Amino acid sequence: MSPVIFSGIQPTGRKHLGNYIGAITQYVAGQDRGDPAIYCIVDLHATTVAYDPAELRDRVHDTTAVLLAAGLDPERCILFRQGDVAEHTELCWLLTSVTALGELNRMHQFREKSSAQRELISAGLLLYPVLQAADVLAYRAHEVPVGEDQREHLELMRNIAERFNGRFGEGTLVVPEHRIPPVGARVRDLQEPERKMSTTGGSEQGTVYLLDDPATIRRKFKRAVTDSDDPPVLRRSDDKAGVTNLIEILAAVRGVAPSFVEAELAGARGYGDLKAAVGDAVVDELAPLQDRYRQLRAQEQALEDVLAAGAGKARAIAAATLADVREAMGVGPPQPPPTG
Ligand code: AQP
Numbered sequence: 001m002s003p004v005i006f007s008g009i010q011p012t013g014r015k016h017l018g019n020y021i022g023a024i025t026q027y028v029a030g031q032d033r034g035d036p037a038i039y040c041i042v043d044l045h046a047t048t049v050a051y052d053p054a055e056l057r058d059r060v061h062d063t064t065a066v067l068l069a070a071g072l073d074p075e076r077c078i079l080f081r082q083g084d085v086a087e088h089t090e091l092c093w094l095l096t097s098v099t100a101l102g103e104l105n106r107m108h109q110f111r112e113k114s115s116a117q118r119e120l121i122s123a124g125l126l127l128y129p130v131l132q133a134a135d136v137l138a139y140r141a142h143e144v145p146v147g148e149d150q151r152e153h154l155e156l157m158r159n160i161a162e163r164f165n166g167r168f169g170e171g172t173l174v175v176p177e178h179r180i181p182p183v184g185a186r187v188r189d190l191q192e193p194e195r196k197m198s199t200t201g202g203s204e205q206g207t208v209y210l211l212d213d214p215a216t217i218r219r220k221f222k223r224a225v226t227d228s229d230d231p232p233v234l235r236r237s238d239d240k241a242g243v244t245n246l247i248e249i250l251a252a253v254r255g256v257a258p259s260f261v262e263a264e265l266a267g268a269r270g271y272g273d274l275k276a277a278v279g280d281a282v283v284d285e286l287a288p289l290q291d292r293y294r295q296l297r298a299q300e301q302a303l304e305d306v307l308a309a310g311a312g313k314a315r316a317i318a319a320a321t322l323a324d325v326r327e328a329m330g331v332g333p334p335q336p337p338p339t340g
Contacts, residue, residue, distance in 0.1 A: 002035030006141035006176075008042040008082065008132065010199070013062035017208040017282065018197035020070070021184035021252045022147030028071040030145055037077040038139050038314060039067065041307075044082045044089065045131060048124035049113060049200075064303045066210060069292035080310030082135065087318035091134035092127065094325055098163040099130050103156055109149075112201070133157040137164075138318040140174040148185040149196055154178040168328040173321075184252035190224035193241035211290060214283045221246070221279035226271040234265040234274055243271070250278040253285045 007027060009019065030037040041063050043056055060081055072079055082088055104110060104126050114121045124131075132153055136144055137160070144154060154176070161173040187197045191206030198207070208220050225242040227233070236244040236258060247265075251258040265274060296303065327335045 002033060003142035004139055004174075005030040005034030005037040005143045005145065005179075006040070006136050006139045007038075007145045008040040008045070008135050009063060009067070011041050011043050011046055011056065011059040011063045012199055013059050013211075014199055015063065015066050015210045016187075016197050016199065017210070017249065018147065018187035019199075020210055021187050021249065022149075022181060023145060024067065024070045025252075026145035026179065026181055027067070027077075030143075031071075031073060031076040034077070034143070036313075036317075038141070038317075039072060039077055039079050040082050040135055040314070041067075041080070042082045042132075042135065045128060048122055048128050049117065050119070060307075061300055061303050062297065064307060065293050065297040066289075068296050068303075068306070069289045074306050074310060078310045078313045079306060080314045081307045084307065084311035085138075085315050085318055087138055087315065087322045088131065088134050091138050091318075091322060091325060092131040094329060094331070095130050095134055095137070095160055095164065096127070097329075098167055099133075099156075099160055103159070104129065107156070108152055116200070129153045129156050130160070133160045136176050137161055137173045138321050139314075140317075140321060141176050142174060143179045144176050145179040145181075147187075147196075148180055151178060151180065164325075168325075172324055172328045181252075183248050183258060187249060187252075188241060188245040190220055190242070190245070193225055193245050208282065210286055211293065212286075214287070217283050217286070218276075218279040221275045221282070222272075224275055226275070232268075232270045234268055234271070235262055243274070246274050246278050250274070250281055253278075253281045 007023060009023060015024070027037070027039050041060050043060055046056060046059070064079070067079060107129055110126055110128065113125055117125070133156065136157055146154065158175050161175045164173050165171065189195045189197050189202040189206035190208070191203040195202060205220055205223060208217055212220070224246060226246070227240050227243055233240070234243065234247070236247050247258050247261050251261045268274060323335060326332045
C-alpha cells in the first residue's frame with residue numbers, strides 16, 4: 001500500500017540548503033511514492049513569531065515558486081496553503097485536550113524561540129507543535145519527511161495521536177512515522193558547524209540560500225570553517241564537524257554515499273579542494289532551480305491558482321477526518337447514520 005505523505009514548510013523568501021537537502025528533495029521523491037503526497041506552506045505557523053502582515057503573502061508565493069522550481073508537480077502532489085484549510089485550526093483546538101502543557105514547555109524549539117522574542121512570547125509559539133500535529137493528523141498521514149530538527153515535534157505528534165485514539169476511539173487517527181534522510185538530515189552552518197543551518201538562528205555567511213548567486217555560493221563554501229590539522233584529514237568524524245558537513249553536503253547533492261566522496265578525496269591536496277568541489281556541485285545543482293524560480297515567481301496568479309486547486313483537494317480529505325474526530329469527541333451534532 002502506498003503511504004500518505006505529508007509535510008509542511010514555512011513561508012520565507014530565504015529557503016536554504018538545509019531545507020533543500022533535509023526536506024525539499026524528499027518532497028520531490030515522495031511524489032512518486034505517496035498516495036497522495038501532500039505539502040503545505042504553513043502561513044499560520046509563521047504568525048507565531050514577529051512578522052510583517054504586508055509581506056506574508058509574498059513569502060508564501062516565494063516558497064510556492066521554490067517548491068515548484070525544485071520539482072513539485074501539482075499533478076502528482078497536493079500543494080496548498082495552510083490558512084486556506086480551516087480544518088487545521090479546528091483540529092489543533094480539539095487536540096489541545098490530549099496535549100500536556102508540560103510537554104509543550106519542554107520542546108527545544110519553544111525554548112529557543114521564546115528566549116529570542118523581545119516583546120511578546122505568543123501562546124501560538126507554545127502551541128506550534130499542536131498545530132503541526134493537526135496538519136499531519138488531519139490527513140491521516142503515515143510518513144512525514146523532515147530534517148533532524150523536527151524529530152522532537154514528531155515524537156510529540158505521535159504521543160498526541162496515541163493519546164487521542166486511547167481516549168476517544170482506537171483507529172480514529174493514524175500515528176505517523178517521521179522520515180529523516182540518512183545523509184543531510186542536519187546540514188550545519190558553514191561558519192558555526194556546531195549549529196544547524198537555519199533561517200533565523202545562523203550566520204549570514206554560514207547559510208547558503210537557494211537563491212544566492214553562484215559567486216556568493218562559491219565564496220561561502222570557500223570561507224567555510226574546516227580544520228587546522230596538518231596534513232589535512234578529509235574524513236568524517238565527530239570532532240571535525242565542519243569537514244563532515246562539507247562531505248555530507250557534497251554526497252547529498254551528488255546523490256552518492258559520503259564514503260564514496262571520502263574515497264574520491266583521497267588524493268586531494270587540502271581542504272581547499274573539498275571546498276571548491278562542494279561549491280561547484282551546489283552551484284550546478286541550484287542553477288536550473290534558480291532559472292525556473294525566476295520564471296514561476298513572475299506569475300503570481302498562476303501560483304495562486306496552484307494553491308487554490310491544492311486547497312480544494314486538501315479540504316476534502318481533512319473535512320472527512322474532522323467529521324470523525326468531532327463524532328468521536330461528541331462535539332457538534334451527531335453524524336447522520338451511514339446510508340444503504
Ligand atoms: N539545517 C537543516 N538541515 C536539514 N534539514 C533542515 N530543515 C531545516 N533546517 C535544516 C528542515 O527543513 C524543513 C522546513 O523547515 P521550516 O519549515 O521550519 O523552515 P524554516 O523555518 O525556514 O527552517 P529553519 O532553518 O529550521 O528555520 P529556523 O531555524 O528559523 O526555525 C523541515 O523539515 C526542517 O526539518
